[in-house]
Amino acid sequence: MSREDVLVTADWAEQNLDTDGVVFLEVDEDTTAYDGGHLPGAVKVNWTDELQDPVRRDIVTKEQFEALLSAKGVGNDDKVVLYGGNNNWFAAYAYWEFKLYGHQNVVLLDGGRKKWELDGRTLTTDVKDRPKTSFTAAKDADVSIRAFRDEVVDAISAKNLVDVRSPDEFSGKILAPAHLPQEQSQRPGHIPSAINIPWSKAANEDGTFKSNDDLEKLYGEAGYDGSKATIAYCRIGERSSHTWVVLHELLGHSDVKNYDGSWTEYGSLIGVPIELGSGN
Amino acid sequence: MCGAPDQAVALPPGTDLSKETVLAGRVIAGGEPVGGAFVRLLDGTGEFTAEVVSSASGDFRFFAAPGTWTVRALSRAGNGQYELVAEGPGLHQAEVAVA
Numbered sequence: 001m002s003r004e005d006v007l008v009t010a011d012w013a014e015q016n017l018d019t020d021g022v023v024f025l026e027v028d029e030d031t032t033a034y035d036g037g038h039l040p041g042a043v044k045v046n047w048t049d050e051l052q053d054p055v056r057r058d059i060v061t062k063e064q065f066e067a068l069l070s071a072k073g074v075g076n077d078d079k080v081v082l083y084g085g086n087n088n089w090f091a092a093y094a095y096w097e098f099k100l101y102g103h104q105n106v107v108l109l110d111g112g113r114k115k116w117e118l119d120g121r122t123l124t125t126d127v128k129d130r131p132k133t134s135f136t137a138a139k140d141a142d143v144s145i146r147a148f149r150d151e152v153v154d155a156i157s158a159k160n161l162v163d164v165r166s167p168d169e170f171s172g173k174i175l176a177p178a179h180l181p182q183e184q185s186q187r188p189g190h191i192p193s194a195i196n197i198p199w200s201k202a203a204n205e206d207g208t209f210k211s212n213d214d215l216e217k218l219y220g221e222a223g224y225d226g227s228k229a230t231i232a233y234c235r236i237g238e239r240s241s242h243t244w245v246v247l248h249e250l251l252g253h254s255d256v257k258n259y260d261g262s263w264t265e266y267g268s269l270i271g272v273p274i275e276l277g278s279g280n
Numbered sequence: 281m282c283g284a285p286d287q288a289v290a291l292p293p294g295t296d297l298s299k300e301t302v303l304a305g306r307v308i309a310g311g312e313p314v315g316g317a318f319v320r321l322l323d324g325t326g327e328f329t330a331e332v333v334s335s336a337s338g339d340f341r342f343f344a345a346p347g348t349w350t351v352r353a354l355s356r357a358g359n360g361q362y363e364l365v366a367e368g369p370g371l372h373q374a375e376v377a378v379a
Contacts, residue, residue: 087331117316165326178345200328201328
């Protein structure tokens with residue numbers, strides 16, 4: 001898959017805001033960001049209750065995903081352009097879910113809201129209603145890109161375990177990213193044998209992804225073994241979606257899974273091994 | 281799960297400043313607050329740690345840990361940064377001028 005199949009530029013997006021068959025969906029960590037201004041014509045998706053089951057801790061089911069996209073007016077033939085704040089974390093999480101349910105015609109707006117805003121491009125508070133559709137997911141959840149806890153434990157010292165959190169979260173110094181309260185009760189640390197390659201190293205300051213050459217170099221220098229299967233994780237699975245996009249979509253590694261249970265699950269399991277410290 | 285907190289000056293209820301290390305401050309340009317700036321927290325090695333968007337009044341806030349931090353702001357009015365040493369828990373303030 002070429003880079004153009006995964007990313008579109010802000011220039012491309014600006015020229016295609018009104019193109020038939022192109023739907024812009026905004027997914028933000030801060031779920032109020034859309035309401036204060038968004039790309040003209042874009043539709044809001046709330047990751048907290050639309051991309052996750054409202055009761056169980058899980059992603060939405062195939063049926064929930066179909067109902068969501070039908071309600072948002074996304075058709076099976078539409079090209080979906082995902083973007084959001086915080087360097088596209090949650091847009092990348094949505095991208096991974098789209099791929100999980102087999103919608104191949106999906107791209108990320110490179111740089112997301114940040115680049116768009118720093119460029120001074122147009123934002124609007126107008127909300128455009130899209131006619132409802134009848135969206136059908138192309139397949140059941142594709143577990144070849146999703147890891148569960150038991151296979152994560154089995155992957156210790158066997159696969160690449162890529163912990164994409166910040167070094168202080170990896171070492172156990174803090175439990176959550178530094179813009180969130182440090183209130184979690186589970187144990188700090190990381191999965192033994194994991195290598196720490198923070199998601200942020202894959203992004204430029206303006207939120208765009210680094211070049212493929214720079215990315216290859218970054219992972220190579222950090223000890224990533226391209227001949228092995230990979231599981232990426234973070235705290236709740238959204239930053240690791242960003243890295244999943246890098247490894248699976250941009251660099252084309254074939255066996256890469258996102259562990260969306262991530263540290264909030266692993267760090268709460270009874271009896272599993274945990275390592276503290278920088279690991280280097 | 282928590283979303284991004286409101287980046288206003290007031291701390292969330294229950295914040296215990298005897299235990300938590302809070303870095304808070306304002307982004308300014310020519311003495312005026314800059315809202316909508318992207319404020320990045322870098323650790324002592326320059327590694328990215330977190331990013332928030334400043335409020336309309338230019339305010340931002342991070343929950344961190346004692347140590348040396350750089351607060352870097354990107355905005356349409358320009359970029360700038362501020363270095364800060366948090367020797368222990370409590371509220372540590374930073375003013376980041378961008379130009």
